[in-house]
Amino acid sequence: MAEDIRKSGKCTTEGDPEAFFVPGAAQGPNKIFCFDCPVIAECLAEALDNRIESGIWGGMTERERKALLKRRPGVPSWRALFEATG
Numbered sequence: 001m002a003e004d005i006r007k008s009g010k011c012t013t014e015g016d017p018e019a020f021f022v023p024g025a026a027q028g029p030n031k032i033f034c035f036d037c038p039v040i041a042e043c044l045a046e047a048l049d050n051r052i053e054s055g056i057w058g059g060m061t062e063r064e065r066k067a068l069l070k071r072r073p074g075v076p077s078w079r080a081l082f083e084a085t086g
Contacts, residue, residue: 009043010034015033019033021055021056027055031061037059042058
């Protein structure tokens with residue numbers, strides 16, 4: 001993730017980054033913290049493009065990202081897709 005995105009993320013400016021790396025079902029309630037983050041799309045694109053398996057990224061849990069990647073295996077760049085539609 002670009003350094004400026006890390007510095008701008010709500011999880012690093014207002015939260016405890018460790019709260020986003022809890023196991024399984026405990027991730028669900030924590031992802032709500034992301035919903036008004038100024039870099040939510042960039043964060044999610046970073047996780048999807050780099051196949052990051054652990055933690056909450058861009059408001060999605062590990063399981064949600066895995067399911068999305070399975071449903072849309074042909075997306076070459078999530079960042080480009082989000083930029084084109086956003």
